[in-house]
Amino acid sequence: MFKRALRAALFAALAACGGPSTPRGPAELVRSGSEQHDVQARGAFSGLKVRFSGPRACALEVSIDAIEASTRRLACRAGGSEAWAFYAAADELFSDFAVHPSGEITLGVERTSVERGAYELVRLDAGGAVRARQVLDPAKIPASDLVDLPGQPLLMRSTIPHALTDGWLRVEPRGEDVAVAWLSRLEAPGGGFSNDLATGAGAWLWTGSAFEEHWSRLVEGRHAAQPAAWTYDEFRWREAAVRPLLAVSDDGTLVVGRAWNQRRCQAVALTFGEFTPVQCRGIDVPSADPGGGAVMVPYDGYVAVLDRRSGTPRCARALDASGRGDHIAALRWAADGTLMTAGGAGWDRWYGGMSISRGADPWLAALSPACELLGSRIVPFSSTARHHHLLSVDAEAGRIVGAGLADAPMTHSGDGGHIDQRMFGNLVIALR
Numbered sequence: 001m002f003k004r005a006l007r008a009a010l011f012a013a014l015a016a017c018g019g020p021s022t023p024r025g026p027a028e029l030v031r032s033g034s035e036q037h038d039v040q041a042r043g044a045f046s047g048l049k050v051r052f053s054g055p056r057a058c059a060l061e062v063s064i065d066a067i068e069a070s071t072r073r074l075a076c077r078a079g080g081s082e083a084w085a086f087y088a089a090a091d092e093l094f095s096d097f098a099v100h101p102s103g104e105i106t107l108g109v110e111r112t113s114v115e116r117g118a119y120e121l122v123r124l125d126a127g128g129a130v131r132a133r134q135v136l137d138p139a140k141i142p143a144s145d146l147v148d149l150p151g152q153p154l155l156m157r158s159t160i161p162h163a164l165t166d167g168w169l170r171v172e173p174r175g176e177d178v179a180v181a182w183l184s185r186l187e188a189p190g191g192g193f194s195n196d197l198a199t200g201a202g203a204w205l206w207t208g209s210a211f212e213e214h215w216s217r218l219v220e221g222r223h224a225a226q227p228a229a230w231t232y233d234e235f236r237w238r239e240a241a242v243r244p245l246l247a248v249s250d251d252g253t254l255v256v257g258r259a260w261n262q263r264r265c266q267a268v269a270l271t272f273g274e275f276t277p278v279q280c281r282g283i284d285v286p287s288a289d290p291g292g293g294a295v296m297v298p299y300d301g302y303v304a305v306l307d308r309r310s311g312t313p314r315c316a317r318a319l320d321a322s323g324r325g326d327h328i329a330a331l332r333w334a335a336d337g338t339l340m341t342a343g344g345a346g347w348d349r350w351y352g353g354m355s356i357s358r359g360a361d362p363w364l365a366a367l368s369p370a371c372e373l374l375g376s377r378i379v380p381f382s383s384t385a386r387h388h389h390l391l392s393v394d395a396e397a398g399r400i401v402g403a404g405l406a407d408a409p410m411t412h413s414g415d416g417g418h419i420d421q422r423m424f425g426n427l428v429i430a431l432r
Contacts, residue, residue: 023398026338027366030375030400033431037362037379039388039406042423045073047403048164049392050428053099053126056083057394059403060097062163066420070163074107076128084128093158095119095167098178100206102126106178108169110158115193119156119169119182121204121211132209136169136180138202138216145218153186154198164236170246176206177214181246181256186222196222199244201256225260234356234387234409235327235344247308255308301328301343301363305371315371321345321363321378325356328365329404334395338374339367342402344389345378355411360389362429364402379429386410388427400431 024033040046045061052058058076072094075085088094091113098106103126111118119136136156146153158168168183181201188194202216225242241260248254301319306312319326322345329343344360362379381388390404408424 023396025336025397026334026340026395026400027374029395029398029431030340030364030366030377033400035377035379036430036432038426038428040426042407042425044426045075046405046424046426047392047428048072048166049097050394050401050403051097051099052394052396052399052401053103053105055079056103057401058097058099058105059392060094061426064163064423066423068163068419068422074105074124074128086124086128093161093165093167095169096171098171098173100173100176100178102176104131104176106171106173106206108167108171108180110161110167110169112161115157116155116187118158119184121171121178121180123206123211132211134211136182136204138200138213140202140213140216141200141218145221148221149186149198150189154184154200155187155193156182156184157193158183158185166236166239166243168243170244172246172248174203174248174252178204178206178211179246179248179254180204181219181244181254183242183244183258195224197224197242198222199256199258201244201246201254203252203254219256220258225258234411235360235389236329236391249308253308299325299349301326301341301345301365303328303331303339303341303367303371305339305369314369317367317371317373319365319373319376321365321376322361324348324358325360326363327360329390330392332393332395335397337369338395339369339371340393340395340400341365341367342390342393342404344387344404347387357410359384359410360387362388362390362402362404362427364390364393364400364429364431377431381406383407386413387424390427390429398432402429403427 045063047059047061049060056076056078060074062070062072064070072088073085074097076083091111093110095108095110105124107122109120109122117135121136123132125131170181172179183197183199186194186196199220200218203214204211205214245257304316305314325347326345327343328341332340334340343363345363347356347360348358350357361381365376366374387408388406390402393402404427406425406427409422414422
């Protein structure tokens with residue numbers, strides 16, 4: 001009963017819009033806002049992404065059992081209780097979701113039981129009921145984008161997913177319409193999967209009953225990216241350098257990218273010895289260079305603000321929150337221009353390796369558009385043998401919510417056949 005009451009109080013706090021005074025901004029909340037957190041035991045649905053929608057807080061969540069089988073759902077809470085939840089079928093991976101001004105939601109889904117055309121868009125009304133569902137089949141890609149590819153090369157499939165897969169179909173609201181970015185495996189000669197990838201993006205219009213393709217482009221042709229230095233998945237690093245990144249500006253412009261480029265490759269080569277400079281030469285994704293040299297501070301968080309048209313860095317900052325290892329898992333621009341970050345702080349690696357030897361604590365930070373640090377908060381937990389860290393954040397005037405994993409595994413938690421130790425629980429932190 002106590003836990004249910006605590007959760008009710010927490011989500012009621014998230015829904016509260018404040019009194020008659022002006023709501024405090026995100027930076028002030030990080031510095032001095034009151035804090036509430038909800039921790040649920042291993043096996044609970046746990047937050048991968050969270051977004052506010054009016055009085056609701058909606059989250060894409062995953063649960064994992066003792067044999068590492070996982071499933072996902074999209075859940076919205078309001079007034080201190082769960083308003084509705086939409087569960088994935090056995091052959092579905094919920095990849096991402098977008099909240100529209102109307103309160104309706106577009107959910108990105110991958111069907112793992114089909115070999116081609118697996119990406120789908122699902123439209124849910126504000127109450128969680130399905131309004132439309134259709135395959136994402138980009139037919140308007142210009143022929144000039146496909147010059148180095150054979151006919152019908154796009155399988156619209158990802159690699160085999162795992163519990164913390166970050167999803168290769170990304171969606172963002174564009175009013176009531178939706179912007180999409182996707183990464184797809186290419187068909188091998190003679191059929192089947194190849195290891196080659198391609199990245200595309202597009203805008204799909206919502207008619208009130210269906211999605212209509214407005215335009216689509218291939219933004220990166222045939223390429224491959226599976227950097228070995230990102231193998232461990234405890235902080236969702238496994239695909240961090242591979243998955244597509246998507247943002248939509250106020251004028252509707254889509255910004256698409258990925259994190260793996262020449263300088264990141266060179267940095268991994270120098271820091272971890274995973275690659276050689278010769279191997280990195282084949283990477284032709286443009287790199288942002290905020291100050292010369294390889295861009296990697298192995299044990300600190302790092303933020304750079306780039307011009308969205310040219311990619312020119314406007315500012316960059318390494319964030320040392322704890323004196324030990326820190327990482328940023330999520331970024332979110334607040335309406336007042338504050339840049340919110342969420343992740344984990346206080347972890348350590350074993351000397352000379354990638355394995356992590358000390359657990360992380362949840363970490364929130366606020367920065368100005370000029371990368372000035374406005375506030376930083378680590379939420380301490382007693383365990384250093386397990387991770388507690390955030391994977392997503394959202395901020396509005398008067399409220400912040402971070403979602404992530406509690407009592408989560410470290411690198412070798414499942415060694416010796418103890419795969420049940422790979423389970424994790426839910427973590428929600430609210431500031432107001």
